[in-house]
Amino acid sequence: xxxxxxxxxxxxxxxxxxxxxxxxxxxxxxxxxxxxxxxxxxxxxxxxxxxxxxxxxxxxxxxxxxxxxxxxxxxxxxxxxxxxxxxxxxxxxxxxxxxxxxxxxxxxxxxxxxxxxxxxxxxxxxxx
Numbered sequence: 001x002x003x004x005x006x007x008x009x010x011x012x013x014x015x016x017x018x019x020x021x022x023x024x025x026x027x028x029x030x031x032x033x034x035x036x037x038x039x040x041x042x043x044x045x046x047x048x049x050x051x052x053x054x055x056x057x058x059x060x061x062x063x064x065x066x067x068x069x070x071x072x073x074x075x076x077x078x079x080x081x082x083x084x085x086x087x088x089x090x091x092x093x094x095x096x097x098x099x100x101x102x103x104x105x106x107x108x109x110x111x112x113x114x115x116x117x118x119x120x121x122x123x124x125x126x127x128x
Contacts, residue, residue: 010064014116017059022108025052029104037100045089045104049082065124073123081115 028048032039057074061067089107092098098106 010120011116013064014060014119015112017056017064018112018116020059021052021056022112024055025049025108026101026105028052029108030101033101033104041089041093041100041104042086045086045107046082048104048108049078049085053078060119060124065120067124070123074119077115077118077123080118081111084114085111 025048028051029044032044032047033041053075056078057071060074085107088110089103092103092106096103
């Protein structure tokens, strides 16, 4: 039971850091698409991802997992999440009338569970 409570705490901290990083992602994308309406959603999404990645890495190192972790592994996890995010974004743009910020927001909110599992057990897991 104690291990379960610890895991719940880790998941809650991950959610908090992830919510902040997602907020940064959506803020940056919203500002870019608002200032430059002709900007590609994919370009705005990439710039927003890079900003949010920094927030995630620092937050997960200091708050969520409380260990240094492996930045390269975490970047790989984040990059795979970003690729999935872009796949969802491409599908939304291709088959729905959605565009701009709404499409980026929906795509961004669909990836966190997979990112948590990969971060918890691989990027920030106990060293071998």
